[in-house]
Amino acid sequence: MTKPVLDQSLQSMDTRSREVFRLIVENYLAEGDPLGSRNLARRLPQQLSPATIRNVMSDLEHLGLIYSPHISAGRLPTQQGLRFFVDAFMEIGDLSEKERQVIEAQVVASGRSQSLEQMLTEASQMLSGMSRGAGVVLAAKSEAPLKHIEFIQLEPRKALAILVSQNGDVENRILELPAGVTSSQLVEAANYLNAHIRGLTLGEARTEMERLREEARNALDTLSQSLVDQGLAIWTGRDTDTPQLIVRGWANLLDNTMAQADLDLLKHLFEDLEAKESLVQLLDLAEEGPGVRIFIGSENKLFSLSGSSVVVAPYRDKNARVIGALGIIGPTRLNYARIVPMVDYTAQLVSRMLR
Structure with missing residues (x-):
């Protein structure tokens, strides 16, 4: 969703529309299910009739932010709606002290006592365990003397x-x-x-x-x-070297995807990950901008067939050169607000261990 379109959508939404949209998206991210007008009426702080809520939802559909998966169903966010929510509504949370300690225990301890590959493997496993997705790490070829x-x-x-x-x-x-x-x-x-x-x-x-x-x-x-x-x-050169892809937590993907009856999409994701050329693209995604990047569904060409979301951040060597990327791959209903600081902090720790 481009910024002009995002600004236009914001301007056309009143407080009531924003609250209805927020509840629909948050319910999808938490449960994966459509939210109907009657359930919305019970959750809204102000008293609105189901008919009024249906009119609001109709306006949101016209903006391309939500849709009905089938007749007489509630509403789900579109891919455009998810992007709009992430950019305009989502408040990035902060890691708790306990979460920071868990990440540090995995990354710092393994980085001091084990090889780089083992440290990255444990980082991938840790990210998977703390999220709903599969932890993924792309380790570029190292250039030791x-x-x-x-x-x-x-x-x-x-x-x-x-x-x-x-x-x-x-x-x-x-x-x-x-x-x-x-x-x-x-x-x-x-x-x-x-x-x-x-x-x-x-x-x-x-x-x-x-x-x-x-x-x-x-x-x-x-x-x-x-x-x-x-x-x-x-x-020499990334184009000819085959980077190493470390993925941990397939069970998490299976649980989430099967709940949504998206096994065909999961099959596409496996095929995407097995494609050699996809590894370099993953690193390119991380290098295109500073910090954590979020790609929802078909926004990234790498996993467009599977419709998966990717939250990815680069990690750097002692010369501040990007040498790899790590993050989470999962269904579009990832808990982005929680995962973004998790991925960011892990990438920072890995970079610190490589200095």
Whole structure:
């Protein structure tokens, strides 16, 4: 919902209309059920007849904020109505001291004693447990400084590249070799690379190799150039690296979705999450703006088929560079007011642990 449309809707709603709309949305977020005029009449602070309430609901339908799922039913918020509610009515709550302690216990404790992957896994599990959705974390490839590179010939035209980082991580890749390459040439190429890129990240190593080639083109023989082009090039850049997606709490999604008879939508969500290209899109969503971002239903192309909502925030490294995203995926009736500060605080803690 664009801001001009939002402003226009606000201006056309009196106090009575706003209260009816708020009750319909809050009932949907809490129960997932339509709210009819008789039940509304009992909940409104002022006494209004069901007929008057039906007229108000008709006006709200005309604005595109609510709809009737079937004849003679109560009303539910539309996707546009949910966005309108989030932007214009919702008051973001604050975490209780107990909730902060739970988040800190999971993130800080695991961050001090375990690997980054394990810390993110526990953060995902924790977010799922504290919300109605599935906790999701996108962990981008880390760029730890390199300690050692080695090439092992597997076939005449293939080699195994072994990269050891200074933090102890080991990554293996299969590379295509030029014709006629020998094992001794691979050893010489590895020695050359180790002499020049030790202590650099993969991105820095790629830049350094390009600089060396410009300074002295004969310093690298054909094989070394080929290994650099094939190896280091494919290890750098988000477009070629496959980030790691950590999702915990499928049972929460099943419970919520089955209650709404939306199993087909859940199937679409599973398919969306399995799509490799979707992982980069999730990180892009988080990077488009500061802080927590809320995407409702088809507002995000990533989960448009499933109609799921996403509340996502980026986390950053010591250089304030976005290296991943975490948040909640779930049905559109998420408790946004509670989840937003939860996701925000968790992202801040993860960023703090990475400094």
